Amino acid sequence: VGTNFQQLGMRSSVLAAASGGSPSGMVLGPGTGCVAPSEAQEVPGRMGVKDGVAVIAGSALGGGFLALPLVTAPMGIMPSLVGLGMAWAFIAALCTVFAEVSAQTLKDKAAEATTESGDRALLEDEGVSVVSVAQRRLGDTAAVVCSLAFLLQMLAVVTAQVAKSGELLQSLMGLPYIGGCILILLGLFTFEMPVKLVEKTNTLLTTLMVVGFGFLVFNSFMTINVAELPELIGDLPRENWSPLLPAAGTTTWALPIFFNLLCYGQSVPLVVERMGSDRSSKIRSTILLGSMVPLILGIIWVAALLGSRLDLNGVEDPVLQLIHGPLSIALPVLLLAAGAIGTTLIASYLALGQFAADALCAATGSCSLEDNQRAKVASVMLPALTACIGPQLYLPLLSFAGAFPSVLLYGVLPPVALLMSKKASGQAPVLVGLAATAGLFLLVNLWLWLTAV
Numbered sequence: 001v002g003t004n005f006q007q008l009g010m011r012s013s014v015l016a017a018a019s020g021g022s023p024s025g026m027v028l029g030p031g032t033g034c035v036a037p038s039e040a041q042e043v044p045g046r047m048g049v050k051d052g053v054a055v056i057a058g059s060a061l062g063g064g065f066l067a068l069p070l071v072t073a074p075m076g077i078m079p080s081l082v083g084l085g086m087a088w089a090f091i092a093a094l095c096t097v098f099a100e101v102s103a104q105t106l107k108d109k110a111a112e113a114t115t116e117s118g119d120r121a122l123l124e125d126e127g128v129s130v131v132s133v134a135q136r137r138l139g140d141t142a143a144v145v146c147s148l149a150f151l152l153q154m155l156a157v158v159t160a161q162v163a164k165s166g167e168l169l170q171s172l173m174g175l176p177y178i179g180g181c182i183l184i185l186l187g188l189f190t191f192e193m194p195v196k197l198v199e200k201t202n203t204l205l206t207t208l209m210v211v212g213f214g215f216l217v218f219n220s221f222m223t224i225n226v227a228e229l230p231e232l233i234g235d236l237p238r239e240n241w242s243p244l245l246p247a248a249g250t251t252t253w254a255l256p257i258f259f260n261l262l263c264y265g266q267s268v269p270l271v272v273e274r275m276g277s278d279r280s281s282k283i284r285s286t287i288l289l290g291s292m293v294p295l296i297l298g299i300i301w302v303a304a305l306l307g308s309r310l311d312l313n314g315v316e317d318p319v320l321q322l323i324h325g326p327l328s329i330a331l332p333v334l335l336l337a338a339g340a341i342g343t344t345l346i347a348s349y350l351a352l353g354q355f356a357a358d359a360l361c362a363a364t365g366s367c368s369l370e371d372n373q374r375a376k377v378a379s380v381m382l383p384a385l386t387a388c389i390g391p392q393l394y395l396p397l398l399s400f401a402g403a404f405p406s407v408l409l410y411g412v413l414p415p416v417a418l419l420m421s422k423k424a425s426g427q428a429p430v431l432v433g434l435a436a437t438a439g440l441f442l443l444v445n446l447w448l449w450l451t452a453v
C-alpha cells in the first residue's frame with residue numbers, strides 16, 4: 001500500500017506548473033532518506049513547499065467535486081459554507097497530527113537503518129504509509145484493519161465515479177445506463193498502456209479539469225448584472241441547516257460527504273517523506289496551504305451554482321441540468337467532469353490494482369505475471385459491474401467512503417498512533433479530543449447506516 005501513494009502526484013503536475021513548481025517532481029518514488037540538516041537548509045532533490053501544496057491540493061480535487069451541487073442545492077449557501085469549513089478544519093487538524101506521526105515513523109526507520117546496515121536499502125525504499133504507521137504504532141492487527149479500510153475506500157470511490165460516468169453518458173448520448181457504465185471498462189487502458197502515455201493522459205485530464213472550472217466560474221460571474229444583485233440575492237435558495245445534522249434512516253448525511261471531498265490524508269506520508277521528516281513547520285504550512293485550495297474552489301463552485309438562476313428544487317442532479325444548459329456553461333462543466341472523473345479513476349485504478357496484486361501474491365505465496373494481470377482486471381471489472389446497479393449508488397458510496405474508511409484511516413488512527421508515542425505526552429489532551437471526536441463521528445455514521453438498513 002505504501003508504494004501506491006506516489007501515484008497521487010500525477011494529477012498535481014498541472015497545478016504545480018501553474019504555481020511555479022516543477023511538474024517533473026510530482027511523480028515521486030520512495031527512498032529519499034530521513035535524516036537531513038537543519039530546517040532552514042534546502043537539500044537538492046527534496047520537495048519544496050509549492051510542490052507539496054500541489055500534491056495536497058491535487059489529491060483532494062477529483063470526481064467527488066461533482067457531488068457538491070447535489071449535496072448543497074437543498075442547503076443554501078451559508079449552511080454549505082459552514083459545513084465545508086467544519087470539514088476542512090477537522091481534516092487539517094487530523095492531517096497535521098498524521099504528518100507528525102509519519103515523520104516519527106520515518107525517523108524510527110532511519111535509526112533502524114543505521115543499526116541494521118544490511119537492511120538499510122530495504123528500510124529506506126519501504127517509505128511510509130498509513131499502514132506502516134498503524135503496524136509500527138499499533139501492531140499487525142491494526143495494519144490488517146487499515147489495509148481492509150483502504151481497500152473499501154478505493155472500491156467505493158472507483159465504483160462511485162463509474163456510476164457517475166454511466167449517468168453522464170446516459171444523459172448526453174441517450175445510451176442505456178448499463179451501456180454507458182460498461183464503457184468504463186476502458187479503464188483497462190490504465191494498466192495496458194505504457195506508463196508515459198498514462199501520465200500524459202492524466203496531465204491532459206488535469207488540464208481539462210482546471211480549464212473547465214476556470215471557464216465555468218468566469219462565465220457564471222460574467223452573467224451577473226450588478227443592477228440585478230439585490231434581486232439575485234433575494235432569489236437565493238432558502239437556508240436549510242438540517243442536512244448538517246444526522247437524521248436516522250439516511251445514508252447521505254452531508255458531513256461525511258464533505259469529509260470525503262476535502263480529504264487528502266493519503267498524500268500526507270508522501271509529502272512528509274519527500275520534504276524531510278525534520279521540516280515540521282514547513283510541512284504544517286504545506287498542509288494548510290494545500291488544503292485551502294480545494295476548500296476555496298469548493299466555495300466558489302457552490303457560490304457560482306447557488307447564485308445562478310437554475311431551478312434547483314427538483315430531484316435531478318444540478319450537474320445534469322448544467323450539461324444541458326447554454327453552451328457557455330455546458331462545455332466547461334463537461335470538461336470539468338471529464339477531467340475530475342478521469343484523474344480520480346486513473347489514480348484509484350493504479351492504487352487498487354497494485355493493492356489487489358499484492359494481496360493475491362500474499363494469499364497464494366507466489367507472484368506470476370498472470371496473477372498480476374488477473375488482479376488488475378478484477379480491480380476494473382468489480383467496480384464496473386457493481387456500478388451497473390444504478391446511478392443511485394453515487395452519493396451513498398461517497399458518503400460511505402467519508403463515513404467509515406476515511407474517518408478510520410485519517411481520523412481515528414493518527415491521534416491514537418501519536419498517543420502511543422512517548423513524545424506525545426504534552427499533546428495528550430488535544431490528541432484525546434481529536435480521537436474522541438473522530439470516534440464519535442464514526443459511531444454516529446454507523447448508527448445512521450444501521451437505521452437505514
